[in-house]
Amino acid sequence: MKPQLILIGAPGSGKGTQAKNLIDEMGYNHISTGDLLRAEIAKGSELGQKLKSILDAGNLVDDATVLELLNANCELEGKSYIFDGYPRNLEQAKALDEHVLKGANSMAIYFDIDLEILIERIVNRRTAPKSGEIYNLITRPPKVPGKCDVSGEDLVHRKDDNEDTVRNRMNIFKENVDPILEYYEGQGRLQRVNAASSAVEVFELIKKIIDNK
Ligand code: ADP
Ligand code: AMP
Numbered sequence: 001m002k003p004q005l006i007l008i009g010a011p012g013s014g015k016g017t018q019a020k021n022l023i024d025e026m027g028y029n030h031i032s033t034g035d036l037l038r039a040e041i042a043k044g045s046e047l048g049q050k051l052k053s054i055l056d057a058g059n060l061v062d063d064a065t066v067l068e069l070l071n072a073n074c075e076l077e078g079k080s081y082i083f084d085g086y087p088r089n090l091e092q093a094k095a096l097d098e099h100v101l102k103g104a105n106s107m108a109i110y111f112d113i114d115l116e117i118l119i120e121r122i123v124n125r126r127t128a129p130k131s132g133e134i135y136n137l138i139t140r141p142p143k144v145p146g147k148c149d150v151s152g153e154d155l156v157h158r159k160d161d162n163e164d165t166v167r168n169r170m171n172i173f174k175e176n177v178d179p180i181l182e183y184y185e186g187q188g189r190l191q192r193v194n195a196a197s198s199a200v201e202v203f204e205l206i207k208k209i210i211d212n213k
Contacts, residue, residue, distance in 0.1 A: 058160050142155060
């Protein structure tokens with residue numbers, strides 16, 4: 001069975017783009033804690049209302065809430081998953097091992113990239129929630145402005161994809177990433193890819209990593 005994949009990288013480093021490639025070409029299942037949280041907000045529940053202000057500000061949701069959502073949406077038995085956006089701190093990395101992976105064959109991939117170039121990527125990101133396609137107004141524009149090439153649905157510009165919020169999200173990422181990388185590196189579970197390469201090149205690198213596992 002293919003290894004469970006843990007994608008670690010700053011906002012905009014290309015995790016969702018590569019997850020989509022891995023789903024389409026390799027049959028991976030995808031779990032994005034950001035998507036799960038946004039779905040909870042869309043329900044308009046009491047929890048969703050609390051979550052909205054946290055996501056809009058670009059802050060992290062508490063570990064217990066995210067772990068509960070993750071566990072409720074992930075059935076590892078017989079399936080290979082991509083964990084995208086989780087873990088965001090060392091405690092979450094440990095919780096993923098203890099409560100979800102439980103010794104399953106897994107590896108972490110770090111999307112290594114200079115954070116400054118990510119601001120432009122993120123403010124130009126547009127997403128299609130139903131098809132899962134991810135566009136960029138500069139590097140991957142849709143054929144018809146504002147519409148998904150695949151589903152025709154209206155593209156979404158996430159509220160937290162603005163420059164101020166992105167800077168906060170980057171700072172939170174910088175504060176937390178080193179212990180996560182040390183954790184996986186110390187266990188020989190970490191691979192790095194140069195996430196500044198084109199999306200096609202990054203995908204080739206990831207496929208090689210999976211094949212060599
Ligand atoms: P993440 O899931 O890590 O936040 P995304 O995959 O959503 O990042 O990508 C953020 C933005 O950058 C999107 O607009 C996407 O089209 C674009 N993008 C993704 N990978 C690359 C790449 N390798 N080179 C240039 N732009 C990219
Ligand atoms: P993302 O879709 O990964 O860019 O995440 C969007 C937002 O969801 C983040 O800025 C956080 O507010 C929240 N979020 C996503 N994943 C987590 C997580 N693992 N822990 C805490 N907050 C999270």
